[in-house]
Amino acid sequence: MNQGSEPPRRPGQPGGRPPLNRPAQPAGRFGPPPVRPGAQPPRQGVPRQGAPRQSAPRQGAPRQSAPRQGAPRQTAPGQAAQRPAAPRPPARRPAPRRARRLRLGALNGRLRYGFAAVCTLLLVVGGRLVQLQGVDGAKYAGAAAAQRIYTNTLTALRGSIVDRFGTPLAYTSEAQDITVDPKQVPAAQRSSYAAKLAPLVGQTESDVVAVLAKPGQYAVLATALAPDVAQKVSALALPGIYSQATTQRQYPGRATAANVVGTVHSDGTGAAGIEYRYNSVLEGKNGSVTYSVDNVGNVNPNSRTVTDPARNGGTVKLTIDQSLQYTVQSDLDAAVAKYGAKDAEAVVLDAHTGQVLAMGSSGTFDAANPNTISPTSPMNPPIQSAFEPGSVQKSITFAAALDKGLITPMTKISVPNQLRMGSTTVGDAWWHPTEPFTATGVLAKSSNVGTLKIAQKIGPDTWDAYEKAFGVGTATGIELPGESSGYLPPMDQWSDSSFANLPFGQGESMTALQLASIYQTIANHGVRIPPRIVSSVTASDGTVTTTKQPAGIKVIKPSTAQTLLTMLKSVVLPGGTGVNAAINGYEVAGKTGTAQQPDPALGGKYSLYKNWDTFAGMVPADDPQFVVAIMVDDPPHELEGGDVSAPLFRSIASYELQHARIAPTGGVAVHVALEDCSDPVVREDSPSTVC
Numbered sequence: 001m002n003q004g005s006e007p008p009r010r011p012g013q014p015g016g017r018p019p020l021n022r023p024a025q026p027a028g029r030f031g032p033p034p035v036r037p038g039a040q041p042p043r044q045g046v047p048r049q050g051a052p053r054q055s056a057p058r059q060g061a062p063r064q065s066a067p068r069q070g071a072p073r074q075t076a077p078g079q080a081a082q083r084p085a086a087p088r089p090p091a092r093r094p095a096p097r098r099a100r101r102l103r104l105g106a107l108n109g110r111l112r113y114g115f116a117a118v119c120t121l122l123l124v125v126g127g128r129l130v131q132l133q134g135v136d137g138a139k140y141a142g143a144a145a146a147q148r149i150y151t152n153t154l155t156a157l158r159g160s161i162v163d164r165f166g167t168p169l170a171y172t173s174e175a176q177d178i179t180v181d182p183k184q185v186p187a188a189q190r191s192s193y194a195a196k197l198a199p200l201v202g203q204t205e206s207d208v209v210a211v212l213a214k215p216g217q218y219a220v221l222a223t224a225l226a227p228d229v230a231q232k233v234s235a236l237a238l239p240g241i242y243s244q245a246t247t248q249r250q251y252p253g254r255a256t257a258a259n260v261v262g263t264v265h266s267d268g269t270g271a272a273g274i275e276y277r278y279n280s281v282l283e284g285k286n287g288s289v290t291y292s293v294d295n296v297g298n299v300n301p302n303s304r305t306v307t308d309p310a311r312n313g314g315t316v317k318l319t320i321d322q323s324l325q326y327t328v329q330s331d332l333d334a335a336v337a338k339y340g341a342k343d344a345e346a347v348v349l350d351a352h353t354g355q356v357l358a359m360g361s362s363g364t365f366d367a368a369n370p371n372t373i374s375p376t377s378p379m380n381p382p383i384q385s386a387f388e389p390g391s392v393q394k395s396i397t398f399a400a401a402l403d404k405g406l407i408t409p410m411t412k413i414s415v416p417n418q419l420r421m422g423s424t425t426v427g428d429a430w431w432h433p434t435e436p437f438t439a440t441g442v443l444a445k446s447s448n449v450g451t452l453k454i455a456q457k458i459g460p461d462t463w464d465a466y467e468k469a470f471g472v473g474t475a476t477g478i479e480l481p482g483e484s485s486g487y488l489p490p491m492d493q494w495s496d497s498s499f500a501n502l503p504f505g506q507g508e509s510m511t512a513l514q515l516a517s518i519y520q521t522i523a524n525h526g527v528r529i530p531p532r533i534v535s536s537v538t539a540s541d542g543t544v545t546t547t548k549q550p551a552g553i554k555v556i557k558p559s560t561a562q563t564l565l566t567m568l569k570s571v572v573l574p575g576g577t578g579v580n581a582a583i584n585g586y587e588v589a590g591k592t593g594t595a596q597q598p599d600p601a602l603g604g605k606y607s608l609y610k611n612w613d614t615f616a617g618m619v620p621a622d623d624p625q626f627v628v629a630i631m632v633d634d635p636p637h638e639l640e641g642g643d644v645s646a647p648l649f650r651s652i653a654s655y656e657l658q659h660a661r662i663a664p665t666g667g668v669a670v671h672v673a674l675e676d677c678s679d680p681v682v683r684e685d686s687p688s689t690v691c
Contacts, residue, residue, distance in 0.1 A: 148293050148300075156284030157247060159313025161261050161274055163322040164357075164535055168252055169261050170275065170367070172313075175248035176230030178222040184240030185212050193238055200233050201225065224248035251367040256326045258367035259380040260318070260359055260480070260533065271370075272379050274316055274534075277481050281537055284313035315538040319355035324348060327655045332362040335648045341635040345382045346652060347516040351624040353549055354520055354529030356478070357656070359383070359513070383476075383483045386509040387631055390595025391446045391577075392614040392641065393472075393505035393515075395522065395564065397455050398443055400466035403560040406457045409567050411439040412676045415450040422496035426452060429594070429640075440567045441674030441690070444576040446592060448504045455503035463503060464491055469555045470518050471528060472510055477550075479534045486510035505595055506606075516629035519590070519616045522568070523624035526561035527552040565589050569621050569669040575690055576674075580646035581617060583654055585664035589624075590617020590649065592641035597634065610634050615645035619653050622667035625660070628653050 132140065158172040178201060185193060194208035201208070201222035211221050223246070225233070230243050249264050262273020270279035287310030292303030332344040348358040361381040365372040378384035401407045416434045418427040428447050435441075442450030455463055468474070473488030487509045489498065501507040513531060521528040530550040537545045556564075568589035571578040577592040593614035599607035613632040618624040630645040630652075656662075677683045677691035 149290060150293055151288050151290045154287035154289060154308070154310040155247060156286050156310040157312040158249065158264075158268060158284060159282040159540070160315045161282070162315060162317050163257075163325075164317070164319050165321070166317070167322045168250075169257050169318070169322065170249065170251050172247050172249050174227060175224040175246050176227060176233075176243045177220060177246050178225060178230065178233055179242045179244060180212060180219050180221050181217045181240040181242070182212055182214050182219055183217050185238075187213075193241070196236055196238070197221065197233065197241070200229055249368075253322060253326065254366050254368055255364045256322060256329060257318075257320060257360075258364050259361055259382070260320060260325075261367055262379070263365075263367050263370055263373070273480065274318070277479055278316045278534075278537070281316060281539065282313040284540055285311045287311070311540045314540050317535040317538070319350075319357065319533050319535045320359065321357050321659070324358045324656055324659060325360060327659075328358040328360040328652055329362070329364060331648060331651050332360055335632060335644065336362045339632065339635040339639060339644050340637075341644070342633040343381070344630070344632045344648070345385070345512040346631075346648070347382050347512045347629045348652065348656065349516045349520045349531055349627045349629075351520055351523040351618060351627050352529075354517070354524075354531045355535070356513075356531055356533040357626060358652075359533070378482070380480060380482065382512040383478060383480055384511070386484045386486045386511050387612045387614075387633070388507070388509050388595040388597070389505040389515055389614055390593035390612060390641070391448070391451075391504055392591045392593030392616050393508070393510075393518075394443065394446070394451050394503070394593075395568065395591055396466055396470050396472070396518065397451055397458070397463065397503045398439070398567065399470075399522070399556050399560060399564050400458050400463055401439075401454050402563055403466070403556045404458065404462065407439045407454060409438065409440045409563060409672050413437050413439060413442055413450050413453055415442065415447050415453070417449070419449045419452055421452060421500035424497035424500040426500050436676040436679065438673055438676060440570050440672040443567050443591070444570040444573075444674050446571075446577045451504045452500065455499065460491065460494070460499050463499075464488075466555070467502075467508075469528075469553070470521060471514055471530075472508060472518075476513055476517060476531050478513065478531055479547075483513075484511050486514055505593060512629050512631050515614065515616050515631070516627050519618055519627045519629065521555050522561050522564055523618040523627055524552075524561075525558040526554060526556035528555050529553075565618075565621060565624075566670060567672065568617070570672050570674065572617070573669055573671060575687070577640075577642040578615060578617070578646045580642055581615060581649045581653075583619065583650055583657070585666075586619050586657060587621035587665065587667050587669050588617055588619050588650075588653070589621035590615055590646075592646060594640040609638065611638075611640070613639065613641040613644045615641050615649045617649060617653075619657060620662065620665050620667070621669065622665050625662055626653075626656060628656075 157174075160168055160172075161170040162168055178197075190209050190212045191205070193212055194205040197203075198205045198208050203222070208221065211219050221241070225243075233241065234243055247268070249268070251258065251261065251263075258273075260273055262275035262277075263271050264275050265271045269283065270276035275282065287308045289308075290306040292300045294300050328346050328348065332346055335341065336344050343362045345361045346358070347356065349355065350357055359380070359382045363374075363377075365374065365379070373379065398407075407413075413436075414434055415428075415432075415437045417432055418425055420426075426448050428449050437445065437447060437450050439450075439454065441447075442454065458466075467488055473486055475483045475485040477483075489502075489507065498507060517528060517531055520531070529552050532547055532550065534547050536547060539545070566589075568591055569587060570576050571591050572582050572588045573579070578590055581588055581590055593612075593616075595612045595614070596606035596608070597610040597612060598604050599610060611634065613635055614630060616627070616629040618627045628649050630648050632641075632644045632648065635644045674690045683691050
């Protein structure tokens with residue numbers, strides 16, 4: 001045994017070490033691979049540090065440990081000497097190692113979800129970029145360009161309303177609003193500002209100071225000032241005081257024809273009257289100017305400017321006469337003040353065309369100041385306020401009887417003081433014994449009993465047909481909003497006493513315009529022309545449309561109209577109820593009316609004190625040129641139509657005769673006997689005004 005060596009141990013022996021279960025490294029061609037100087041020898045077959053490495057014994061022979069280096073190799077007894085080992089070949093450079101492959105670990109759930117979220121976000125962002133740049137790119141580019149395009153509105157001026165002679169009743173002018181930035185006005189200077197501004201803006205100094213002291217940076221000091229006045233305000237050069245362009249609707253006549261012309265809303269659109277009905281003609285069409293600006297807001301001189309000119313509103317020409325309209329309204333106001341009445345209305349019509357020459361009421365509002373409009377009263381009473389006409393409507397009953405040949409002006413009618421019809425007893429307004437009135441006398445004296453006896457000759461059906469033919473219960477169709485049709489009760493709703501009231505104007509209602517239309521029919525030879533108030537319309541392009549006169553409606557025969565006209569003259573002659581309507585030098589024909597008003601305090605029964613007083617007539621009666629209808633509401637002191645409305649008719653008609661330059665005809669009204677004067681006793685007892 002070699003020194004320092006241990007005998008080989010078998011596997012499983014005590015102290016032995018089991019052989020490593022490793023594949024044997026292939027030996028080089030000439031033995032083990034050489035070891036490079038300085039390199040570690042191969043680990044194969046080398047015992048681990050700290051324990052002698054045992055070589056595995058060869059198959060079939062015990063494996064001996066190799067002799068230590070430097071010691072003579074000993075042979076065991078009985079073994080042949082081994083030949084010395086052949087010299088080792090030079091060491092070769094070891095082959096390079098193969099790169100180790102990195103194995104990726106498995107992704108857990110959090111990483112997978114995070115990865116999916118990132119991918120989704122990238123898809124959304126990418127899709128949005130494609131949409132913005134590819135699909136909507138032109139849209140946003142256009143929007144960006146539009147931010148530098150400015151369009152200013154060119155305001156159209158509202159059109160004018162003129163009378164029959166072209167006199168302006170309403171028009172629009174340029175004006176200036178005065179505004180203030182209160183924060184630019186020092187508190188110590190407010191009084192100084194007010195002293196300078198108050199006289200120009202038409203306000204008190206305290207009112208101006210109150211505006212200057214308002215919170216915020218904008219307040220309106222004055223609206224719609226005339227340009228010259230606004231220029232004086234600008235000339236003061238007060239910091240914080242500004243002006244801005246606007247328009248102002250002007251009504252030169254103020255209250256004159258306000259009920260017809262109407263007014264506008266704060267935004268300039270029509271609110272009532274002609275302003276409302278013809279708003280589409282009057283409002284015009286705004287224009288515009290479009291231009292481009294640079295990035296600092298200055299107008300780009302190289303850009304294209306597109307201008308769409310404003311088209312001002314058209315003109316509405318009315319049939320009314322401003323001078324006559326003013327006179328009518330003034331007379332109505334004076335009558336209401338004189339008699340203490342509630343209000344009064346009047347309509348003047350051209351006898352042959354039906355055109356409205358004037359249409360007024362007392363207490364009319366100021367069209368330039370909407371605050372003067374009463375919230376409880378109609379804006380245009382002559383077409384909106386219906387009333388019971390009373391005896392002024394008896395002309396229809398007489399027209400029907402004459403047209404049917406049932407009476408003549410001299411037909412004798414025995415008239416008692418009272419008459420029983422149905423459940424109603426009707427009496428005249430004054431007491432009298434049974435009188436031998438003529439038909440003319442019944443009309444001139446305004447006898448209710450005599451009128452009912454004539455109505456009984458006509459019959460309800462015929463009487464109702466003539467009422468409708470004269471337009472009672474039907475709107476005239478005038479070119480104004482809010483017209484009332486009045487009221488004519490249908491025959492199937494009549495009571496047993498209806499025909500005891502209707503023939504003399506109780507139980508039905510009409511407007512002042514409808515009343516005037518009835519007498520226009522009589523003055524125009526029995527042909528009714530539906531009244532009109534618009535003469536022509538001129539569009540913004542200059543096209544003129546003239547209002548065509550409506551077709552006439554034949555109501556009664558011309559001879560009937562002439563006979564009735566003669567009978568109506570007797571109403572104004574001595575002995576009649578309308579003597580206060582007479583005009584020197586002219587023949588006048590007309591009829592008075594006094595209708596009792598229903599009294600709510602009496603449960604709707606007729607009042608004994610409240611009346612509607614009326615008068616309607618025509619001049620000159622021998623050649624009628626115009627018709628005037630009057631209604632005075634509730635005059636006190638039990639005054640009747642002949643006391644209140646007849647004088648008002650005379651005042652208005654006298655003015656129009658002079659204004660229209662209608663010369664006296666020189667005609668003399670034929671006096672028709674009011675009673676049957678064939679009886680000597682009657683002739684002897686009756687004055688000349690009767691016989």
